[in-house]
Amino acid sequence: MMANVVIRNVRAMGEPEAIDIAVRDGEIAAAGPGVGQGVPGAEVIEGEGRLVYPGLVDAHTHMDKTLMGMGWHRNEVGPTLLNMIENERRLRREEGIDSHQQSTRHARAAIATGTTHIRTHVDIDTEIGLAGFDGVKRTQAEMAGAVTIQVVAFPQSGMLVRPGTVELLEDALRNGAEVMGGLDPSTIDRDPVRHLDTVFGLAEKYDVDIDIHLHEPGELGAFAMDLIAERTRVLGYQGRVVISHAFALGGVDDARREQLCEMLIENDIAIMTHGPGGHRAIPNFKVLKDRGLRICTGNDGIRDAWSPLNTPDMLERIYIICYRNGLRRDDWIEDVIRVATHGGAEVMKAERYGIREGADADLVLVDGETHVEAVISRPAARLVMKRGRVVARDGECLV
Numbered sequence: 007m008m009a010n011v012v013i014r015n016v017r018a019m020g021e022p023e024a025i026d027i028a029v030r031d032g033e034i035a036a037a038g039p040g041v042g043q044g045v046p047g048a049e050v051i052e053g054e055g056r057l058v059y060p061g062l063v064d065a066h067t068h069m070d071k072t073l074m075g076m077g078w079h080r081n082e083v084g085p086t087l088l089n090m091i092e093n094e095r096r097l098r099r100e101e102g103i104d105s106h107q108q109s110t111r112h113a114r115a116a117i118a119t120g121t122t123h124i125r126t127h128v129d130i131d132t133e134i135g136l137a138g139f140d141g142v143k144r145t146q147a148e149m150a151g152a153v154t155i156q157v158v159a160f161p162q163s164g165m166l167v168r169p170g171t172v173e174l175l176e177d178a179l180r181n182g183a184e185v186m187g188g189l190d191p192s193t194i195d196r197d198p199v200r201h202l203d204t205v206f207g208l209a210e211k212y213d214v215d216i217d218i219h220l221h222e223p224g225e226l227g228a229f230a231m232d233l234i235a236e237r238t239r240v241l242g243y244q245g246r247v248v249i250s251h252a253f254a255l256g257g258v259d260d261a262r263r264e265q266l267c268e269m270l271i272e273n274d275i276a277i278m279t280h281g282p283g284g285h286r287a288i289p290n291f292k293v294l295k296d297r298g299l300r301i302c303t304g305n306d307g308i309r310d311a312w313s314p315l316n317t318p319d320m321l322e323r324i325y326i327i328c329y330r331n332g333l334r335r336d337d338w339i340e341d342v343i344r345v346a347t348h349g350g351a352e353v354m355k356a357e358r359y360g361i362r363e364g365a366d367a368d369l370v371l372v373d374g375e376t377h378v379e380a381v382i383s384r385p386a387a388r389l390v391m392k393r394g395r396v397v398a399r400d401g402e403c404l405v
């Protein structure tokens with residue numbers, strides 16, 4: 007067999023024996039016990055029984071507005087969603103957040119922890135225009151060899167309530183936004199039908215997928231889901247829509263939740279859930295999983311004007327989801343690991359993903375007794391590969 011790099015003796019989740027991974031031109035040429043023996047001329051990386059995960063997937067974050075590296079920001083924001091949105095816009099004006107610089111910092115921190123794929127929602131509004139978007143697109147191009155970034159055109163401040171926003175979103179789609187975003191169609195835009203018609207209309211026009219932030223609780227959020235499913239069906243958008251947060255799934259009675267799950271499955275709509283803190287109802291991870299919904303997860307905003315609490319580490323995110331949902335059993339925690347890897351890759355349509363022949367060699371090697379144990383201890387020393395190239399080692403990004 008021909009290979010440039012051979013990783014010997016690593017343990018993949020669900021594999022009874024240690025495996026070798028042979029990499030040729032950035033692609034996995036073979037993966038299995040003993041396949042790394044006697045490969046002439048290949049660089050050998052001795053795994054020494056370490057764990058291997060496919061690259062971690064942060065399928066929901068906000069790279070344009072992290073405050074990492076800008077000094078500690080003292081958070082004194084008010085309690086409501088509108089307080090947070092307005093506070094953020096004010097801070098952006100006063101502090102002059104440079105989205106290119108900040109998204110680069112974010113990307114490097116994520117790569118260091120083993121993230122190889124990121125879907126980022128980027129603010130577009132009538133104040134900042136496309137400046138944040140352009141900065142993240144620059145980072146996306148510069149970092150393409152080390153991390154796959156997908157950009158969502160996101161109307162964080164509302165769309166219909168701020169005339170001119172729709173045109174800016176369309177500009178972003180024309181300039182390479184890969185996904186169309188949306189946000190709380192009733193509480194922010196106060197016109198759910200027109201908001202969702204616009205979101206789906208633009209997505210269809212530019213043939214892009216959809217990812218909608220839906221914080222709306224209870225029946226209000228459930229109604230938004232009805233409208234989203236209806237449009238998904240009519241436009242043939244099955245398999246192309248994500249509802250992020252979907253708090254309503256945790257805030258309606260069992261019968262209504264069952265009906266919503268049925269509808270989401272019928273229309274192949276995925277849910278992004280990430281175990282946020284606080285007292286609000288959130289979708290129960292295990293219920294979604296057992297019901298057969300497609301799920302992805304992400305860190306959401308990392309050290310930004312909303313909250314200082316999140317970090318770029320997806321192993322920590324897995325831990326947080328387990329903590330918030332009371333998932334104690336190893337097999338339950340393994341389900342969350344799959345969501346933070348394959349679940350996100352599926353949503354991002356990363357077809358060359360996984361530890362298998364023909365996939366990109368996007369891999370993370372971590373010390374640990376088992377894949378679940380490593381989620382609990384989260385060692386900083388990780389070896390991270392993107393298409394067969396080492397991009398981070400021992401917690402340090404090399405690109």
Ligand SMILES: [Zn+2]
Binds near residue numbers: 127307
């Ligand atoms: Zn978000």
